Amino acid sequence: MKVCVVGAGPCGLTTIKQLRDEGHEVVCFDKNADIGGIWLRHAGDDDEMKAFDNLMLTISMKLMAYSDHPFKGGRVFYSRKQYYGYLRDYADRFRLRDHIRFGSEVTDVRKTGGSWMVSVRRDGVESSEEFGAVAICSGPFKTPNRAIAGLEGFDGEIVHSAQYRNNERFRGKRVLIVGLAESGADIVREIGDVAESATLSIRSYTWLLPRVFEGDKTTDYGTVRSHHHEMLRRSTDYPFPLQTFWGRNRFAKAVFLAASVILGFITAGVGGLRGELARRTGRKPDEPALNPMGEPVRPFKMDLGTPEDEANWEMLRTWNRRSHPDGSWTQRGIFCKNVTFIPSLVSGKVTLNDAGIDRSDGKKVFFKDATAADFDTVVLCTGFTTERLAIGDLTVRDGNVRNLYKHSIPPEHDGTAAFIGFVRPFSGGIPICAEMQARYFARLCSGKQKLPADVDDRILREKQWEEYWTALSPRHTESIPSQVVYLDSIAKEMGVLVPMWRMLINPKLFKQLWFGSFNQSCYRIVGPHNLGKAALEDLYAEPVGRLRNAVWDMSLLQLMPKNVHPKHMM
The missing domain is CATH 3.50.50.60 (FAD/NAD(P)-binding domain)
Incomplete structure (x- = not known):
């Protein structure tokens, strides 16, 4: 065709x-x-x-x-x-x-x-x-979404994030950044570094997810099939419409889940024994010089230029608690996989206003919490x-x-x-x-x-x-x-x-596909246009053992009724 x-x-x-x-x-x-x-x-x-x-x-x-x-x-x-x-x-x-x-x-x-x-x-x-x-x-x-209520009366410069290239045009200015997304997090940080003053205006809190954990791992290393199925399939009574390994066959599903529990306990047990042996013998895995962002591993960072310290963690925890005001920790909204602006909030380089914009008049913007401020430029991170x-x-x-x-x-x-x-x-x-x-x-x-x-x-x-x-x-x-x-x-x-x-x-x-880090090479192992052995080798490149605690948790949860699942999975 x-x-x-x-x-x-x-x-x-x-x-x-x-x-x-x-x-x-x-x-x-x-x-x-x-x-x-x-x-x-x-x-x-x-x-x-x-x-x-x-x-x-x-x-x-x-x-x-x-x-x-x-x-x-x-x-x-x-x-x-x-x-x-x-x-x-x-x-x-x-x-x-x-x-x-x-x-x-x-x-x-x-x-x-x-x-x-x-x-x-x-x-x-x-x-x-x-x-x-x-x-x-x-x-x-x-x-670009430029129709932002309350800014109709603003007569200063309005720039959409689609036009953002770097922070030079904002140097020494009073800047209001409206909205936050992954690129918006970078924009907030970069503008906060050079502006006379910078304010971030949001109406709701997006769930934040650091890009790095344990100093040398990417957070997406923890993307695991068993975890996704536990959250989206077993932790709720809402019908799950998508097909996976067992299709629609209930018997096949039962066999699969039984095998997953057995293999999960074995995998977690073996991983635990290896970890204990390494501890007793004093053997430690080689720590890379650089983290996944290309920065020195020490001191540990949670994101680009974002130290893993208590002040940043507390700001991050507070933000995420506000993202789910109902008390649930289920992430039922888009993630922002970028927390590089957190130090700017902690240091005061960027001021946060979460009340939303009420109206504007000339260079002055009035917020719904009865505060107001003058700005030279508004940057829209509004999608x-x-x-x-x-x-x-x-x-x-x-x-x-x-x-x-x-x-x-x-x-x-x-x-x-x-x-x-x-x-x-x-x-x-x-x-x-x-x-x-x-x-x-x-x-x-x-x-x-x-x-x-x-x-x-x-x-x-x-x-x-x-x-x-x-x-x-x-x-x-x-x-x-x-x-x-x-x-x-x-x-x-x-x-x-x-x-x-x-x-x-x-x-x-089985262990690699169900308990290992997700890797799209799994779709080139069988079927049309498969890459066979090369796809398997790429899949096996990351050992499951490094996720043994997660494997243990997922295996236990398979045996537990839904009403005793952790709060963040309900």
Whole structure:
């Protein structure tokens, strides 16, 4: 099939690759001069949405990589430039540029009978081309959300975070930062370092998660399947709509969970004996010189430039308590995996106001707690709108990607259209989500995959489940509570999820998949386009033993009734 791909950022690149793997003819249109999307920087990009100068990933490269181009350097955080280099290597390795027409902006997409007519503007000239299928991979970061109530009367400078590059333009100014997200945390810290005064205005508290723990580990090292299933499946009576290793078979599920308890106790026990032996003999694992952020391990840090001291921890604990005013510790909202602004709050470089903005007049902003202050500049870290989730005949109902199958496939187009990459895991990388969506779409185009007969019912059930688990982030309809269970459900349909029987006869594989740190190489072990032994070797690169306490806890919880689960899992 001849397939059109719109956008050559991280999501578009993997879509080209997966379509080519299925033998399709691919034409990708991108308005930029090279690959990379928001990661590509160029002169004159000040008004475009681009990654800012000092950005560092909030997910380790192990999870920001593609499964067909795994990262071999362990769990470390890359800078903007380093990640762009990874994308270039991926494009070069698979010769993806051969299928991209740069400097070409898609202006319209129309359905004509059984095909799609795509209109493109290049060098001021409009042309049209016919395709059998279309994938929109241009991403959700299109229209900055600038409609902030209470700022209508402000006559100073207003800048959206999409335009932020560095803190120089804010040096010596009185700055109000509105809202907080992962990039917003960096912006708050950077502006606080140079501004005359800086105030952070929020209306609610987002759950904060440091990027580093125990000095030398990434927090996403603790992303474990058994933990996600315990939180989202066993700790609540809310129906779990997604399929995993055991499918819908209750007997298979019972066998699997029994095996998990047995193997869990064995794994935790062996790990405990090894730890005790190491303690008695005085053997200690070699401590790296640098932590995952590239900073010296000693003294320990919880994030970039963020010491692991009591003042920072107390501020972090206080913030997270306020994020769940009902007393529950279930993270039912988007995480902010960046706490680098915490020292700025502790030191007083940045003042926090959580009352919200009431009104503004000239340079003065009035808050709802009856306080007011003068500002030269307002920086909006308020995200993006969903109004651009439509082009021609390709639309997303209500701008809500949960109305698509797996956040991707509009069922009314019989598998010939997809929105790739319009998904945001609470914790995890978007690129692997886009890759799995693209693999599914590529097989739909090949006729090797069919949408489920009850696709509309599945969309509704999964949408309701996601809305339940993301209740504290109702505006972010692209969010999903668990990357792991979401990807497993797609993999199960495609036949690239490791079969349960194979796990039962291979305890090492079982332990790695169920109790080990999540690694997307698990989707290249079996099924179409698998990498076989190479995928297994990458999966086994991180020993399960380092998580023995978590394995012990998960195994115990499998034996406990729901009403005695820890408070943070209810």
